[in-house]
Amino acid sequence: MARPEQSFRSLSGMHDLFEPETTRRRALVRVFAERAERAGYGEVRPPVLEELGVFLRMGEATDVVSKEMYEFEDKDGRRVALRPELTAGVVRAFVQHHPPTPWKVWYAGTSFRRERPAAGRYRAFDQIGAEVLGVDDPDLDVEVISLAWSTIAALGLSDVRLIINSLGDQVDRQRYSESVAAYLADHRDELSEAARATAERNPLRVLDTKRPEDRAVVASAPSIAEFRSEASAAHFERVLAGLSSLGIPFGVEERLVRGLDYYRRTTFEIVADSLDAAQNAVGGGGRYDGLAEDLGGPPTDGIGFALGIDRLLLACDAEAVFPAPPTSVDVYVVDTTDGAAARNLVHQLREAGLAADRRYGGGSLKSQMKSADRSGARWAVLIGSDELSAGEVTLRNLRADGEQLRVASSDVRAALLERLHTDREDTTA
RNA sequence: GUGGCCGUAGCUCAGCUAGGUGAGAGCGCCAGGUUGUGGCCCUGGAGGUCGGGGGUUCAAAUCCCCUCGGUCACCCCA
Structure with a gap:
């Protein structure tokens, strides 16, 4: 055991997040949510835990299902699993509630996969994503891909590529798979x-191997293009034409297979070349036209994608974009008397809508001023015995070169509101 | 799951190669210099099971084994 008794650490591959990372993630989700809702998507939140069967449709032969799920029997004797992704749960919810189509939803949430952790690949990982059920139109594929692409662009990422492929419909895919096998x-x-082992389980997966010795063999494998039905090929052409017309750059990659069995026709992936690690796919998705039916619903077309927040942020770091938004209070109250004045003033300022903080436990003026400085507050309010007996406070500007003035206690709130307001106008001007 | 590398103060790391000199630096933190004023500077201080366990040895942060965690490649994928 790596720890003494009574001492715990977070599980391997699962991490605690703190400021400023937490605020940064919140900001990222907000960027996505705004774009999604502007496009008519509503938020959906399926449960983290589902009946195991919900996820089995991802493909019994896939690693995700065969060895990476956190699954167990609950106390009712049901086989359940922590979701390894959100698409299956969202589709299950669609089947269960049969909302009117087209059903356009977005989500942000945590999923779990028991893989060997690495940078950008954790056992508890956060994703944002969107799904649309009930529409077969290739222009919807374009909308969905565009939502993913523009979200990434909105973060400021530029060293990214969209790669796309079409696996054909179920019949095409089956024929192609047999041919590859x-x-x-x-x-x-x-x-x-x-x-060789992969080839027996899931032949298509061999196509996007990274092993150089296998790439040579794969290079002259049959092409999916020859197996697409006329309808599938036409759909794919429409998608590509739509992307071009929106000015979204893409590269057709016939070896793009993706791991989940439910994908049909359009599949795509967004890779960040700034990430030199193997985990450089920041997002991916595609059509899963048969999934709703597999989960006991009516035959329904579906398409969606997920972006990995962890990797997105890693890519942002690599490109030095989308920093955590600064968080700091407006005002820091320094009180060298018994603290009662700070207690009351901080409360009053907060009620007035200002972000205000103070220090507990007193301390010298100097040390409290250091805390005020570190807090990032623009203004410090100083209350000492002088001020207290005079019924005043001292306002000190912590940003500029120490402008300082005394105001009556009753005017503090108004004085601060006025000054903070002009500060903001200055910074936005 | 397989293989490689790494794990020393809150953080980033030196020390380990040829075991033994009081376990260190920078940053951060606390205090003082400035008995009512932050940011810069100076001085001092606190803080360490050297990831954990076992072994070799007179002696282990240094060598060996196991284990936990991280990381890289494969695998897989977000």
């Missing part, structure tokens, strides 16, 4: 051992 079988002895 046959091809891989023919070249079995040229593949790495790991790739």
